[in-house]
Amino acid sequence: MLNNTVLRVVWGCLAFGLLAGNIAQAQQTVFNAPSADVMPLGETFLQHESQFRTWQPGRFIVNTEYYAHGIGHNIELNATLFNLNAPPSDNIALGLGFKKIVPLLPKKWPQRELKLTVGEIVPISLQGEGVGNWTYAHLSGRVPKLKTRLSAGVSTGTRQIFGRTTVGFVGTYEQPITRRLQLQGDWFSGTHALGFFITGFSYALPGNVTLFGGYQIPNNKRSGRQGFVFEMAKYLK
Numbered sequence: 001m002l003n004n005t006v007l008r009v010v011w012g013c014l015a016f017g018l019l020a021g022n023i024a025q026a027q028q029t030v031f032n033a034p035s036a037d038v039m040p041l042g043e044t045f046l047q048h049e050s051q052f053r054t055w056q057p058g059r060f061i062v063n064t065e066y067y068a069h070g071i072g073h074n075i076e077l078n079a080t081l082f083n084l085n086a087p088p089s090d091n092i093a094l095g096l097g098f099k100k101i102v103p104l105l106p107k108k109w110p111q112r113e114l115k116l117t118v119g120e121i122v123p124i125s126l127q128g129e130g131v132g133n134w135t136y137a138h139l140s141g142r143v144p145k146l147k148t149r150l151s152a153g154v155s156t157g158t159r160q161i162f163g164r165t166t167v168g169f170v171g172t173y174e175q176p177i178t179r180r181l182q183l184q185g186d187w188f189s190g191t192h193a194l195g196f197f198i199t200g201f202s203y204a205l206p207g208n209v210t211l212f213g214g215y216q217i218p219n220n221k222r223s224g225r226q227g228f229v230f231e232m233a234k235y236l237k
Contacts (some may be wrong), residue, residue, distance in 0.1 A: 018229060028076070028099070030172040031198040031214055031229055033186035036115045036140040036151055039070030040103050044236040051216060053227035058227065061086050068099070075100045078121060082161055083193075091122045091193075095134065097121035104139075113149065114141040115230050123160035132158030138170060149174040155188060162192040180204040185214070197225030209234065 012078050027035050028045050047066040053059050064082040068076045078097045083089040099119035105112070121134040138153025155170040168190035175183040185199035199215020211229035218224045 001158075005233055027202065027210070028066060028078075030174060030184050030186040031200070031212070031216075031231070032188065032194050032196070033172050034099055034136060034138075035068050035115075035172065036079055036113075036138075036149065038074055038076040038099055038116045039068050039235075041070050041072035042237070044069045045076075045233065046236065047231055047233040049212075049229070049231045051227055051229050053225055058225040061225065062089075073100075074102065078119075080121065082107070082123065089170060089224060091129060091160055091163060092126045093123035093132075094126060094130075095121040095123040095161065095183070097134070108155055112141045115139070117151070117153070120155075121161070123158070125160050132160035134158070135163050136170060138172075140172075147176050157192075161196055164192050166190050166192040184212075189219065191220055191222045193224065194218040199231055200229060 012015065027037055027046065028039070029035055045068040049064040049066070050061055052061040065081040066166075067079040070076045071192075076099050078095070078099060080095040082093045095235050097120045099117065102116040102118075104114035105115060110212055116137070118137045118147070119135070120196070123132045125131070125136060134155070136153060136155040136234035138151045140149055140151035151172045151224060153170055156167040158165050160196045168188060170188050172183060172186040174218045177183060180203055182202045184202060185197065187197040188194045196216040196218050198214045198216045200212065202210055202212045204210045212229070212233070214229040216227055216229055218226065
C-alpha cells in the first residue's frame with residue numbers, strides 16, 4: 001500500500017496546480033532532463049511529477065516537486081524536492097541551484113534556436129546523507145522545417161539524487177504537433193536513479209494548465225522498473 005504521507009503530497013500539489021495563476025508556454029524540464037528554456041525575469045514555474053507503477057512486481061511511486069524563478073540575463077533559480085517515494089526512499093533531498101542559457105548565433109540563424117544550457121543543483125539530503133552536486137550542460141537547436149528541438153550533453157551527479165556518483169550522456173527531443181500538443185522524450189545514460197528513456201507528450205489545456213504524460217523504460221534492472229510518468233506545470237507572473 002502506498003504511504004499516506006506521499007499520497008497527501010501528490011494530491012496537494014495537484015490541487016494547488018489547478019488553482020494557481022497563469023502560465024506561459026515553455027517548460028523547464030522535458031521529463032527528467034533540463035530543457036533549453038528558462039523563466040523570464042520575475043516569472044515563476046511550479047511543477048509536480050509522479051513516476052509510478054500500479055502493478056506487481058515492483059509497484060512504486062516516485063514524486064518530485066520543481067520550483068523555478070527567473071532573475072533575468074537568461075538565468076533562473078531552482079529549488080527541487082527529490083524522491084518522495086513509496087516504498088520509502090533513503091535519499092530524499094532538497095536541491096538548490098540555477099540554470100542559464102546562452103543563445104548561439106541568434107542573429108545569423110534565429111530559427112535554429114541554437115543554445116548552450118548549463119546548470120548546477122546542490123542537493124542537501126534530508127535524511128542525514130550529506131550534501132552533493134548535480135552539474136549538467138547541453139547544446140540544443142531546432143531542425144529546419146520540422147521544428148524538432150534536439151539537445152545533447154553531459155550530466156554528472158552524486159548519490160543524494162542519483163543513488164550513486166555518475167557521469168553520462170543526457171539527450172532530449174521535442175516535436176511540436178499543434179499549438180498545444182508536443183511529442184517529447186529524454187534519456188540519461190548509465191545505471192542510476194535517473195537511468196531511463198522516457199517518451200511521451202505535453203498538452204496545454206484551457207485554464208493555463210499544461211499536462212505531461214509518458215512511459216519510462218530503464219536502462220537496466222538496477223536503474224529501476226518500467227512505469228508511467230505524469231506531470232502538471234504552472235507558470236505564474
